[in-house]
Amino acid sequence: MNREQNMPYVLNALERLAQAPSPSGMTGRVEALLMQELQGLGLSPWQTRKGGVLAQLNPGVEGEGILLSAHIDTLGLMVRAVKSNGRLRFTKIGGCPFNYAEQENVTVWTRGGKSYEGTVRLNEPAVHGRRDVETVERKDDNMEIVLDERVHNAEDVTKLGIGAGDFVSLDPRFRRSGDGFVKSRHLDDKASSAVLLSLAHAFKQGEAACARPVYVMFTNYEEVGHGASAGQPDNITDMIAVDMGVVADDLKTDEYKVSICAKDSTGPFDYALTNALIDAARRHELAYAVDVYPFYGSDTAAALSAGRDWRHALVGPGVAASHGYERVHEDGLWNTLLLLKHYLQTA
Ligand SMILES: [Zn+2]
Known part of the structure; x- marks a missing residue:
């Protein structure tokens, strides 16, 4: 060979x-x-x-x-609930630490066959808006998916066809780099x-x-x-x-x-x-x-x-x-x- x-x-x-x-x-x-x-x-x-x-x-x-x-x-995520502010609460599929998913681009796959992009974020992620961004523990109830859609409430999100049970995949960011390395999720x-x-x-x-x-x-x-x-x-x-x-x-x-x-x-x-x-x-x-x-x-x-x-x-x-x-x-x-x-x- x-x-x-x-x-x-x-x-x-x-x-x-x-x-x-x-x-x-x-x-x-x-x-x-x-x-x-x-x-x-x-x-x-x-x-x-x-x-x-x-x-x-x-x-x-x-x-x-x-x-x-x-x-x-x-590994991946799944929509657990649509929040009243139009963001998504999620559950993890497999053992992905929250901080390894944080800031990643994701795709939400609806059961009706549509897909939407978004990002996994801490629910108040701006360093100019809070002092403890570095130290706050990433938990199930303070992480969310923000959709790249103009949605303001749960109804707007539901209209897109998104709901509990929809799969979410993380952007693999596949990349060949340097002297023979491959980086990807x-x-x-x-x-x-x-x-x-x-x-x-x-x-x-x-x-x-x-x-x-x-x-x-x-x-x-x-x-x-x-x-x-x-x-x-x-x-x-x-x-x-x-x-x-x-x-x-x-x-x-x-x-x-x-x-x-x-x-x-x-x-x-x-x-x-x-x-x-x-x-x-x-x-x-x-x-x-x-x-x-x-x-x-x-x-x-x-x-x-x-x-x-x-x-x-x-x-x-x-x-x-x-x-x-x-x-x-x-x-x-x-x-x-x-x-x-x-x-x-x-x-
Ligand atoms: Zn394995």
């Missing part, structure tokens, strides 16, 4: 995935994009009832299957989703192969806890969640490495499968780190909690500033793709 030839595909896929809004519960745009992309690679993808997208990368190969999952759903887990698409592309090109059936699954409810809980083929025996590696002061993962997680908040990963991944990374001299993620759960926990008797592991590119304005480096994406390719070659 050649980096110069493959990296443009990875970056192009990542940009298209990142630009398509997909808060958990409103992932249809990305599902359609993936279905089209996988069909374009000559595969026969299918969807679970709740919207997950699956495909076998090596059709016709039978035996004990390997499932590679990444999640396409992201929702690189968790669109970076890994782009890697899995690129792996599908590599299988198609004959640059990756596996003697066992390999399935990719793009799940769409991971941020709210039940992404990979159901819908996989019966012959799966191993699951590798491909999800963001944690970058933090006392961890070895950085944006240039593929991270192999030994334990997260839900417990340790499968001993033999994790060792096999570490061994593949070492043998092929990849930039990698083995880490323990202190505050983290993944789709493997959803699958195992749902009763799956699978070996499970977690790998992924290092993502900085997770759940905020995130950043990855091309090296981390490339090392993740290589690790999957090398592991599958001898699995």
